[in-house]
Amino acid sequence: MEKRWLAHYPPEIPHHLDYPNKTLPDYLRETAAEFGGNDAIYFFGKTLTFHEVYEQALTLANYLRKIGLQKGDRVSIMLPNCPQAVVSYYGVLLAGGIVVQTNPLYTEHELEYQLNDSGATVLITLDMLYPKAAKAKAKANVKHLIITSIKDYLPTVKKWLYPLMQWKQGQPAIVKVEERSDQHLFSKIMSRPNITEPNIALDPVEDVALLQYTGGTTGVPKAAMLTHRNLIANTLMCAHWMYRCGKGTESILGILPFFHVYGMTTIMNLAIMQAYKMILLPRFDVETTLKTIEKLRPTLFPGAPTMYIALLNHPNLPRYDLSSIKVCISGSAPLPVEIQEKFEKVTGGKLIEGYGLTEASPVTHSNFVWDGERVKGSIGVPWPDTEAKIVSLETGEEAKVNEIGELVVRGPQVMKGYWNQPHETENVLRGGWLYTGDIGYMDERGYFYIVDRKKDIIIASGYNIYPREVEEVLYEHPKVQEAVVVGVPDEYRGETVKAFVVLKQGEQCTEEELDQFMRSRLAAYKVPRIYEFRKELPKTAVGKILRRALLEEEMKKNNESV
Incomplete structure (x- = not known):
């Protein structure tokens, strides 16, 4: 297969990487040995060194073994970004377990489904989530709850003030959890250190490290089985892509949740592998983020487009110095060109x-950070050892240059398959290739472009309309902060284009004004026929706009009117 993109690699990025026969905990062990005294985590004034993170992960690992965890058993971690999330992740892996990353915002029903589907026997979560966790435990096969609190890792003064802060935010000030044979307190576990190295043989290539659930917006969630090798390969690719970032010298802003694989790889695993300091924030708040960047001077800030949009549109932005930021890799949703240019400025x-x-x-792909060419509107080129091609939607054969089709990829980071879902696995893994469901094309130089999700294409009067193209133009309007486009039923056209728009603070705009703007930039059949102005749009925990939720709203309205 012709990998024409390799001709554009700067010399600092190798075409092929060596993947040592190591597990994820091996990297924590090595970093603790080489950079043990360096700060690994900063959390609201509290710091932990790499040595402390490693010892606490060992303590948890030994405790898990003591309460009966065997190699391959699943442990659900339902935590926001906090020190316990890092300690728990590596502690489970050191014990030979499989991590099940769980969104703390899940409803009881969603949590119960994931616990039953994964077969998790242990759930690690916050005291404020205990009522939900206890109910779900009773309906699943969970044998043990391990409960922690945000205040467990706060500096002394903030620990005292924590109940008041919770009360002001409308959260329960104190949730008392009784310690018993099936309920354990994280703080008590850590008060009795046990730093013996568990002797568990792990095969990095075959052994699953993580069950990461996906597909919740398009159907029943299913768990991707990611091995130690999958996750290590992708983290090593990331480290080599950012070749000017020195080992042990960078600090990384950790807002993207670790329960999402993007935050887990590009923040947590990368920081452990490269000895970067993680500055953790448990949720995204614009003012807090701006203050944190100015005060703590992080150099790396992986994020989602909605985060960068929110920062750029905050009225107090000019007051803050964000010049410490060297690199941001944006993922989880398309990045409007307009936002990229403004944020870099x-x-x-x-x-x-x-x-x-x-x-x-x-x-799998990104643009070059420094020496290679960056192409606006492109997702860039495949990372080292990653192959990609476009296949025709009609024939399934490899498409020609600039011909639109489905993006398929393969490489050492591609999952083993879906947990207990052989049919779903066969649908997406064919001949070693992962069929992404994303529609795009490759240009003459080997740069790739995504035009939309296979399921999101709008077909109006026989024309294929790609929502992303329409959204890019909406983002160019000076009054628009956020926008998303969906196809809604239309008696005459089959489907028609509807745009949901959030205006910048203090701005006013009419449908007519947007319509004239769009018609000056797009063919008439692509221009939205309906506009709906909203104060906010539904989003996932990583800030990805939930197009599917808006589409479901429209379908419900349509059914009610019939």
């Missing part, structure tokens, strides 16, 4: 668009 750093999916650990 504000920070002086590089904001590049990447592409990935849960089933690929997750990154």
Whole structure:
């Protein structure tokens, strides 16, 4: 297969990487040995060194073994970004377990489904989530709950103030959890250190490290089985892509949740592998983020487009110095060109668009950060050892240059398959290739472009309309902060284009004004026929706009009117 993109690689990025026969905990062990005294985590004034993270992970691993965890048993981690999330992740892996990353925002029903589907026997979560966890435990096969609190890892003064802060935010000030044979307190476990190395043989290539659930917006969630090798390969690719970032010298802003594979790889695993300091924030708040960047001077800031959009549109942005930011890799949703240019101007750093999916650990493509050419509107080129091609939607054969089709990829980061879903696995893994469901094309130089999800194409009067193209133009309008486009039923055209728009603070705009703007830039059949102005749009935990939720709203309205 012709890998024409390799001709554009700068000399610093190798075409092929060596993947040592190591597991994820091996990297924590090595970093603790070489950079043990360096800060690994900063959390609201509290710091942990790499040595402390390693010892605490060992303590948890030994405790898990003590309560009966065997190699291959699943442990659900339902935590926001906090020190316990890192300690728990590596502690489970050191014990030979498989991590099941669980969104703390899940409803009881969603949590119950995931626990039953994964067969998790242990659930690690926060005290404020205990009522939900306890109910789900009773309906699943979970044998043990391990409960922690945000205040467990706060500095002394903030620990005292924590109940008041919770009360002001409308959260329960104190959730008392009784310690018993099936309920354990994280703080008590850590108060009795046990830093013996568990003797568990792991095969990095075959042994699953993580069950990462995906597909919740398009059907029943299913778990991608990601091995130690899958996750290590993708993290090593990321480290080599950012070749100017020195080992042990960078600090990385950890807002993207670790329960999402993008945050887990590009922040947590990368930081452990490269000895970067993680500055953790448990949720995205614009003012807090701006203050954190100015005060703590992180150099790396992986994020989602909605995060960068929110920062750029905050009225107090000019008051803050964001010049410490060197590199941002944007993922989880398309990055509007307008936002990329503005953010680079504000920070002086590089904001590049990447592409990935849960089933690929997750990154497969991105633009070059420094020496290679960056192509606006493109997801860039495949990472080292990653192959990609476009296949025709009609014939399934490899498409010609610039011909639109489905993007398929293969490489060492591609999952082993879906957990207990052989039929679904066969649908997406064919002949070693992962069929992404994303529609795009490759240009003459080997740069790739995504035009939309296979399921999201709008067909109006026989024309294929790609929502992303329409959204890009909407983002060019000076009054538009966020926009998403969907196809809604239309008696005459079959489907027609509807745009949901959030205006910038203080701005006013009419449908007529947007219509004139769009018609000056797009063919008439692509221009939205309906506009709906909203104060906010539904989003996932990583800030990805939920197009599917809006589409379901429209379908419900349509059914009610029939």
